[in-house]
Amino acid sequence: MYGYGFYGFDPTYVLVLIGVVLSLVASANVKTTFNRYSRTRNVRGLTGADVARRILETNGVYDVQVRHVSGELTDHFDPSSRTVNLSDSVYNSTSIAALGVAAHECGHVMQHENGYTPIKIRTMLVPAANFGSGLGFYIFFFGMVLSLSPLISIGIILFSLAVLFQIVTLPVEFNASSRALVMLEEYNLLDPGEVSSARKVLKAAALTYVASAAASILQLLRLIILKNQRDDD
Numbered sequence: 001m002y003g004y005g006f007y008g009f010d011p012t013y014v015l016v017l018i019g020v021v022l023s024l025v026a027s028a029n030v031k032t033t034f035n036r037y038s039r040t041r042n043v044r045g046l047t048g049a050d051v052a053r054r055i056l057e058t059n060g061v062y063d064v065q066v067r068h069v070s071g072e073l074t075d076h077f078d079p080s081s082r083t084v085n086l087s088d089s090v091y092n093s094t095s096i097a098a099l100g101v102a103a104h105e106c107g108h109v110m111q112h113e114n115g116y117t118p119i120k121i122r123t124m125l126v127p128a129a130n131f132g133s134g135l136g137f138y139i140f141f142f143g144m145v146l147s148l149s150p151l152i153s154i155g156i157i158l159f160s161l162a163v164l165f166q167i168v169t170l171p172v173e174f175n176a177s178s179r180a181l182v183m184l185e186e187y188n189l190l191d192p193g194e195v196s197s198a199r200k201v202l203k204a205a206a207l208t209y210v211a212s213a214a215a216s217i218l219q220l221l222r223l224i225i226l227k228n229q230r231d232d233d
């Protein structure tokens with residue numbers, strides 16, 4: 001997509017391709033794992049929505065609504081509207097995969113409730129990351145085309161903010177999943193055997209965040225290499 005035109009074939013583009021492959025493998029893996037445990041009903045016959053409501057109630061969180069949203073793997077907690085949004089394959093589903101995802105989103109609720117530091121940092125970085133990932137990239141290449149060193153550096157700094165956001169996302173996601181598994185077991189929502197299946201689903205989901213963080217680090221590395229090559233010329 002980018003990269004040719006400046007030097008003919010750009011070998012650093014290999015770094016981008018590695019990132020793409022990692023992301024594709026991780027997302028294929030989460031789909032397969034989710035589908036496998038989507039077919040296994042939980043023993044108590046609870047739905048994703050039931051589990052989310054029970055977890056919130058047990059923790060005394062009464063001002064967060066559990067809602068149904070369309071789409072696949074679109075589940076998320078929205079702190080601004082105080083809603084846990086569960087997708088088609090989670091909200092009404094009694095599968096172990098659905099319960100794992102529902103509990104994970106409640107894990108994010110509990111992070112907000114308990115003032116978990118990494119999620120505060122992550123929320124602070126959202127605007128910078130949105131700004132930096134798109135614009136940083138274009139400023140960088142604009143700087144390359146116009147041969148303007150300061151522009152190139154600004155592009156790299158902006159893009160670094162997006163990378164930092166992806167890195168801070170990792171502890172947030174891992175922690176939401178570990179909270180989820182503890183709550184599913186402690187509140188007797190899943191049997192121990194079912195918890196280990198839910199763990200596999202959540203682990204696969206966490207790997208997609210690892211893959212995208214790795215991809216953005218590789219992209220950053222590429223921009224730095226391109227800058228250094230140019231400085232050497």
Ligand SMILES: [Zn+2]
Pocket residue numbers: 104105108173176
């Ligand atoms: Zn999450």
